[in-house]
Amino acid sequence: MQQVTRRTFLKRGSLAAGVAVGLAPHARVLGANDAIRVGVVGFHGQGRGHIRWLRGLPGVRVVALCDPDRDVLNRELKVLRDANETAEGYSDVRALLDNKNVDAVTTATPDHWHALVTVWACEAGKDVYVEKPLCHNLWEGRQMVQAARKHGRMVQFGLQDHSHATGETVVTREGVGKIRVAHTALFRERESIGKVAGPQPVPDSIDYNLWTGPAPLEPLRRKNLHYDWHWVWPTGTGEIGNNGIYQLDALRLALGLKTLPRRAMSIGGRFLFNDDGETPNTQIALFEYEGGPLVIFELRNMADKGGPKLPPAGIRGEGGEARLPAWSGPTGETGGFSAHQGHLFNFIKAVRGRNRSEQRAEVLEGHLSTALVHLANISYRLGVQSSPAAIRERVKDSGPDAVEAFERFLAHLAAHGVDWSKTEAVLGPWVELDGAHEEFVGEAAVASKANELRKGHYREPFVIREQV
Numbered sequence: 001m002q003q004v005t006r007r008t009f010l011k012r013g014s015l016a017a018g019v020a021v022g023l024a025p026h027a028r029v030l031g032a033n034d035a036i037r038v039g040v041v042g043f044h045g046q047g048r049g050h051i052r053w054l055r056g057l058p059g060v061r062v063v064a065l066c067d068p069d070r071d072v073l074n075r076e077l078k079v080l081r082d083a084n085e086t087a088e089g090y091s092d093v094r095a096l097l098d099n100k101n102v103d104a105v106t107t108a109t110p111d112h113w114h115a116l117v118t119v120w121a122c123e124a125g126k127d128v129y130v131e132k133p134l135c136h137n138l139w140e141g142r143q144m145v146q147a148a149r150k151h152g153r154m155v156q157f158g159l160q161d162h163s164h165a166t167g168e169t170v171v172t173r174e175g176v177g178k179i180r181v182a183h184t185a186l187f188r189e190r191e192s193i194g195k196v197a198g199p200q201p202v203p204d205s206i207d208y209n210l211w212t213g214p215a216p217l218e219p220l221r222r223k224n225l226h227y228d229w230h231w232v233w234p235t236g237t238g239e240i241g242n243n244g245i246y247q248l249d250a251l252r253l254a255l256g257l258k259t260l261p262r263r264a265m266s267i268g269g270r271f272l273f274n275d276d277g278e279t280p281n282t283q284i285a286l287f288e289y290e291g292g293p294l295v296i297f298e299l300r301n302m303a304d305k306g307g308p309k310l311p312p313a314g315i316r317g318e319g320g321e322a323r324l325p326a327w328s329g330p331t332g333e334t335g336g337f338s339a340h341q342g343h344l345f346n347f348i349k350a351v352r353g354r355n356r357s358e359q360r361a362e363v364l365e366g367h368l369s370t371a372l373v374h375l376a377n378i379s380y381r382l383g384v385q386s387s388p389a390a391i392r393e394r395v396k397d398s399g400p401d402a403v404e405a406f407e408r409f410l411a412h413l414a415a416h417g418v419d420w421s422k423t424e425a426v427l428g429p430w431v432e433l434d435g436a437h438e439e440f441v442g443e444a445a446v447a448s449k450a451n452e453l454r455k456g457h458y459r460e461p462f463v464i465r466e467q468v
Contacts, residue, residue: 027103027125027126027127027152027153028100028103030103030351030352034059035059035060035061036059036060036061036103036104036348036351036352037061037063037064037101037102037103037104038054038060038061038062038063038064038102038103038104038105038106039062039063039064039065039066039096039099039102039104039105039106039126040054040062040064040065040066040105040106040107040108041066041067041093041096041105041106041107041108041109041117042066042067042107042108042109042110042113042117043065043067043072043076043108044067044069044072044226045108045226045227046108046131047067047106047107047108047109047131048076049108049340050106050108050129050344051065051076051079053338053340053341053344054106054344055083055085056341057341057344057345057348059348059352060348061085062080062085062087063086063087063088063101063102064087064088064089064090064096064099064101064102065077065080065087065088065089065090066089066090066091066092066093066095066096067091068091068092068206068207068208068210068211069203069205069206069207069211070091070205070206070207071203071205072205073089073090073091074089077089091207091210092207092210093117093120094120097120097121097124097126098124102126103126103127103351104126104127104128104129104154104347104348104351105117105121105126105127105128105129106128106129106130106158106344106347107128107129107130107131108131108158109131110229110230110235110236111133111135111136111229111230111235111236111237111241112136112213112214112215112229112234112235112236112456113213113214114130114131114133114134114135114136114140115134115135115136115140115141115143115144115464116213116214116462116464117130118130118144118147118148118155118363119143119144119147119464119468121153122144122147122148122150122151122153122155122468123147123151123468125151125153126153127153127154127155127347127350127351128148128153128154128155128156129155129156129158129344129347130144130155130156130157130158130363130366131158132157132158132159132241132245132246132366132370133237133241133242133245133366133370133373134157134363134366134367134369134370135367135370136235136237136456137374137453137454137455137456138371138374138375138378138438138454138455139438139454139455139456140455140456140464141366141367141370141371141374142367142438143464143468144363144366144367145363145364145367146468147468148363150468154347154350154351154354154356154359155362155363156343156346156347156350156359156360156361156362156363157361157362157363157365157366157369157370158343158361159245159246159249159343159361159366159369160339160340160342160343161246161249161250161339162249162253162343162360162361162365162366162369175319175320175322176315176316176317176318176319176320176321176322177317177318177319177320178292178317178318179255179292179293179315179316179317180292180293180294180316180317180318180399181293181294181295181296181315181316181399181401182251182254182255182293182294182295182296182313182314182315182316182324183295183296183297183298183311183313183314183315183316183401183405184247184248184250184251184295184296184297184298184313184324185247185297185298185299185300185310185311185313186239186240186243186244186246186247186297186298186299186300187300187304187310188239188243188299188300188301189301189302189303189304190239190281190301190302191273192272192273192274192275192277193222193223193224193228193231193273193275193276193277194222194223194275194276195274195275195276196221196222196223196276198221199219199220199221200219200220200221200222200223200225201220202220202225203225206225208220211225212459213459213462214456214458214459214462214463214464215234215235215459216234216457216459217459218234221276222276222277223276228276228277230242230279231276231277231278231279232276232277232278232279233278233279233381236279237279237373237374237377238279238280238283238377239279239280239281239283239299239301240279240280240283240285240297240299240373240376240377241370241373241377244297244299244373245369245370245373247297247313248297248369248372248373249365249369250313250324251295251297251313251324252295252368252369252372254324254325255293255295255315257289257368258368259289259290259368259435260368260371260375260433260435260438261287261288261289261290261295261372261375261433262288262289262290262432262433262435263287263288263430263431263432263433263442264285264286264287264288264372264375264376264378264379264430264431264433265285265286265379265398265428265429265430265431266280266283266284266285266286266376266377266379266380266383266426266428267283267284267285267380267383267391267395267406267409267425267426267427267428268280268281268282268283268284268299268380268425268426269281269282269424269425269426270282271302271413271416271418271423272302272416272417272418279377280299280380280426281299281300281301281302282299282300282301282302282409282412282413283297283298283299283376283380284296284297284298284299284402284405284406284409285297285299285372285375285376285379286395286398286402287372287375287376288398290435293315294398294399294401294402295372296401296402296405297372297376298310298405298408298409300412302412302413302416303416305415305416306415307408307411307412307413307414307415307416308407308408308411308412310408312324316401343360343361346358346359346360347359371438374454375431375433377453378428378431378440378450378453378454379428379429379430379431379450380426380428381428381453382428382429382431382446382449382450382453383426383427383428383429384426384427385424385425385426385427386424386425386426386427387420387424388410388420388424388425390427391406391425391427392406394427409425429443429446430442430446431446431447431450432446432447438454439451439454440454
């Protein structure tokens with residue numbers, strides 16, 4: 001297992017600062033018969049699938065693996081050894097990126113590492129496949145786009161359901177007229193992650209400094225280090241980022257939206273769980289686009305106990321309404337491959353052909369969809385506990401569809417025993433976005449706090465610089 005030397009560390013640090021681009025390894029010019037050599041970063045969960053799917057693709061070799069958990073790393077290295085395949089093992093991604101025998105990387109780390117791996121890899125001359133959600137905050141998404149453009153890299157958003165369909169081809173608009181409201185929703189039952197009384201031990205096999213990376217290096221304050229990072233803000237984006245991104249991305253594509261909304265608002269809470277999670281388990285997000293439409297997203301993590309059902313994804317216009325088609329994931333050149341493997345196949349094809357337009361989910365597409373996650377979460381994090389009556393009054397301004405969504409929200413939680421005479425929900429403010437600069441404007445107090453959340457606070461040396 002290779003470690004980072006002082007020379008390697010300084011080299012990576014100067015690359016991240018953007019002051020020594022000449023030190024970056026040059027990307028290899030691929031011949032028609034050359035195997036594409038891939039490194040996989042982070043595989044306690046989804047990344048394990050990356051390894052399996054990549055090994056099933058023609059013209060691809062998995063030559064490097066990186067994970068800060070040595071037990072996880074050794075497990076996958078053994079799988080390769082048992083198949084008479086060899087790969088270098090790393091605990092630190094910086095060392096992997098210094099390996100000139102790696103052409104591209106895929107990453108399925110926790111959310112807070114997505115952008116850092118991507119930007120550093122682009123600076124090292126490597127193409128990147130990065131899992132959903134694209135990034136951990138709004139600013140990172142644009143940095144990833146800029147890094148891909150500046151360094152001429154193929155960066156694929158790892159959302160296998162994504163395609164380049166437009167509203168005209170996906171949505172039957174006949175009889176609907178100008179779309180006024182679009183709606184989508186996610187039901188995904190979850191359980192409480194539990195509550196601890198104090199700091200918890202980190203498994204001995206994990207380099208906690210490397211696992212934490214750009215996030216604050218603080219004691220572990222939840223039962224499970226793995227997976228439950230989704231539900232705390234320093235490392236995750238909540239259920240809206242974990243799985244709601246599928247619905248938001250599909251709806252944006254169906255409507256043909258190629259800009260960011262002008263403003264967003266979120267309502268919700270973490271009800272009944274009484275645990276160490278911070279992200280909402282029940283949420284409504286409203287997005288207003290310039291000239292329309294209003295996009296409504298509803299999230300439920302609580303079990304179905306007989307309350308109102310979530311309506312199917314659909315649109316409502318001046319002349320009528322229509323449902324949106326079910327999203328089943330891309331198919332194509334890969335024949336019987338799974339949607340995940342097909343999406344990776346598309347990435348590998350782009351790496352070989354150097355044609356960004358062939359990518360099913362180029363990094364900019366990922367940014368436009370993932371930005372919706374961040375706008376909703378920023379509003380939620382700036383919100384205050386409010387009574388149902390106060391929230392209903394605020395929501396009225398967005399029209400009857402938004403009011404209906406909020407009434408479903410109340411009734412769903414009431415079916416779980418939530419007493420609205422004693423309980424309040426978080427009412428987030430409207431956060432207004434200057435789309436050209438991707439900064440928050442409008443009411444000074446709200447804009448200032450929103451802009452603080454627009455960008456992360458990075459822990460040296462795990463830093464994305466302004467100039468990538």
